[in-house]
Amino acid sequence: MNGRDPDRDLDDLLERDPRIGRQLRLLRAARLKTPPLDRAFRSALRRQLLAEAYHRYEQQARPGFLAQILSGPRFAFATGLAGIVLIAVLFLANGNLFGPGQVEVIPPSHPVGVDQPITVSFNQPMDHKSVEESIRIEPATQVAYTWQGNNLLIQPASGTLAANTQYHVTIAPQAKAAAGAPIGKTAVVAINTTPVLTPSPSPTATPSPAAQVITITSERNLASAGSPLGWSQDGLTLYYLAGGDVAQIQSDGSGQKNLLSGGVTAAALSSDGHRLLAFQGAKLLTLALPATSSPEVLGSVAAVSGVGWQNATPIYWTGQPGNVTFFNAADRTQLGATPVPAGSLYLAPDGSKLVYTTPTGTSSTNPGGQPHLYDFSSRADHPWAQTISSNVAWEPGSTRVAYLSAGSVQL
Known part of the structure; x- marks a missing residue:
C-alpha cells in the first residue's frame, strides 16, 4: 500500500x-x-564557541620556552642574581675589572714638565725588579727608578727631560705583577714633555732689605748654623738643614732657597739624590728633587728621633736614646728594634744595616760607647768587643765600616 511493505494485520x-x-x-x-x-x-552555544576560539588563539600566541625565561618575574630574578655575582667577582678581584693577574698600565693624563719624572701607574702591586728590567725608553735615556705604591717614577740621570719631546716607555710582556703573573703583552706608554716657555719680563719692584742668608764659603763649606744633608746626583746642588729650614744652594754659592720653612727637626736625602724625607710639624713629608711641586704628606706621627732611607723606602725611628724602633714611613709597619738602648746611630747607605753605640754609661760595668751591628733583614743584633771613640764611616757598598778605637783606625 502506497509503496510500503505489506502489513497484513494493519491492512485487516x-x-x-x-x-x-x-x-x-x-x-x-x-x-x-x-x-x-x-x-x-x-547563549550556551555562543559561550562554548567563544571559549573554543579563545583557546585556539592562546595556543597559537603562547611564547616559547626561551621567551618565557627572558620575560616577567623570572628574567628580573635572573638579572638580580647576575648583578650579585658580578659584585662578588669585583670584590674578590679587589675592584679590578681585568681580574687578578691582568695588569693595566695607566699612562699620565697630561704633559710632563722637563724637570719632573715620568710616572707610569699600574692597577695592582708589581714586581719592581721584573718591571724595571723589562722597560725600554725611546729616545734612549739613562734613568733611575723610584716606586711610590703602584706608581713607577722614571727620572733621567741628567735630571731633566728634553723639552717638547714625545717619549715612549715600552714594557715587555715578561714584566710581572707582585703575585707573579706576567702581564702577557707589550704595553707602550707615550708621554709628551712641555715646551720651554720664555718668561715675560716682570715689572721692577721696589727693592726691600735683603734677609740674612747662610752662604757657602769659597772652600765650599756650609756655615756653622746648618748641617749638610747631601748632594744632588750631578754634584751641583747641596741640600742642608739650618734653623728648622731645609734649604738648597749651588756649589758656586748661587741659587740659595728654602725648600721647607720652619719646624723641620729631621731630614734625610735618598742615596740617588732625587728624594728628600723630612719631619715637620708632626708630619712626615717627601719631596721630589729638584723641587718643582709641593711636598707629599705620608702621614702624621707624634714625634720621631730621626729619618732615613732603605734604598727607595722612607723610614723613621723613635725612642732614641733608648731602645730604638724603626718604621716604614709609607705604611707605618715596623722594620725592627734594637734590643739595648742606642746613643749614636750610623745607618748604612742602602739602609739594610745599622751600627749604633750604647749611651754613656753610669757605672764601670756599663761604660757606654759599646758598638752593635743590627741587620734589618734578619733582625739580628751583633755586639762588638771594641769601644768606638769616633764617628762611623760606611763604605758605599754598605758592606764595611771604618771607625777609631783605642787610638787606631779599625775596619
Missing part, C-alpha cells in the same frame, strides 16, 4: 474500520511546525 484493521483509514490519511496530510529554539541554548 483498516478494512474492518474505514474511520481509522480516514484519520491515517489526515495525519499524513498534516505538516507539523518546527518548534522555536531555546534562548538559553543559544
